[in-house]
Amino acid sequence: MEHDSSGATDGFSLFVFLQTLISFCTNMAADCEAWLNANPVEPGDLSDSFLSGDEDNGRPAVSSKNGSGEINGNWLLSSSNSIQEARLKAKAKRRLRKNSSRDSGRGDSLSDNGDVVRGSSAAPTSPKSKLLDRKSRLGKGRGLPKKGGAGGKGVWGRSGEVYQLEQVDVKDPNYDEAQENCVYETVVPPLQERDFEKTVAPIVQEYFEHGDTKEVAELLAELNLGPMCSEVPSLAVTLALEAKASQRELTSRLLADLCGPVLSRGDVENSFDKLLRELPDLVLDTPGAPHLVGRFIARAVSDQILSKGYIEGYKGKVDCEYSRAALDRAAVLLKMSMDGLRIDNQWGSGGGQRPVTQLIKEMNLLLKEYVLSGDRTEAERCLRDLEVPHFHHEFVYEAVLLVLESKGEKTSKMVLQLLKSLSTSSIITVDQMRRGYERIYMDIAEINIDVPRAYFILEQFVDMSLSMGVIDVKLRDLCPCRGRKRFVSEGDGGVVKLETY
Structure with missing residues (x-):
């Protein structure tokens, strides 16, 4: 019974x-008939066919089989026909706008009457992502920049293009006749006194390293010294008082080379006058300043950058004892030069400016003097005054060679103590010490020709050097040794004997 009641309910x-549904359809038909009676439609107003633009969007096309002017059962009027055509034209235009301007002349286009015209062309030559691409957009050419890179805003022109001088337009409203005779040049302001020492002192200190007077002259010529020229010699001599002898020699050469191109004799005389006045202050830092300034004056007179009557002009006019001592020293040196003393090299030439043969000779004299006197302090001072730290391996070589050629143990012990002292004070570096021993190892075969016991003496000296800490174990192991076993003559029956010394 339950099943029958539910079926009756569904049927109802x-x-x-x-x-x-029948009532709804009847009412709708009545409404359509009433509307058509109120608005009659002519048969020519209905269009038989339409463009198939709606088919692209998935909508059904207009049915033209019955010729009744219906679309999906709905009657069309002339106004709806014009609206539909406008929509199709707008849709075609929108589709064309989607194409990039690079594709102009290709693809679809719209004719004058609104019809879509399809065309074909080559594929684009540049990707659409390059918005600021300066290559041709017509798909022609080799893809090079326009006008060879010379066109467009903010470009420099073709590579290698040389621009001609622009002719001045006399009729230009901004033309100024006074500009025709203008001369433009770089003007360097004169060097101020407060900046003099800060600017010139580094140039002189750098000169002590390279020793090139021409470079100093070029640098000073660029500074526009003006009235400060007379301060250059006094500053150079003041810096040289606290320097080495080789740097004092460089200072004397600098003054001689600068006199003429940069300085005048008057500038040099005024500079030495200032030095004589400042001697009481210079003595506080350099006690030997009066004698050193006197030597500079004598050297300047010898180089003819000071007049010979410069010292005579101070007679009876000097009250300062330091100035008087400097002038007396200069007068004595000039008088000795008349007897054959050379003042042009009174400071000596230091460092690498001396020839190698002279350095080797001085080192041999130093070693022989040390062996006779036994003064290690004096030997260290003399080696330091040579100013050749890069050549100390030659001193080590000559010292060990002196030991090999000596006949007693006294020389060996003294030389070993000197090398130990020089190594401890770092006057001779580890690298220079090692290089000196290695040179002996390489030449020991030739040395053995003149000194038959050279191998034996060298082994003993190397062992002693290791025990005193002058060399390390690796350098000791590199020491060459000569085989001490030898075969005697045939008469001895091939008996092996040990070589004794």
């Missing part, structure tokens, strides 16, 4: 739905 619902 279906019946009500169908009644409602």
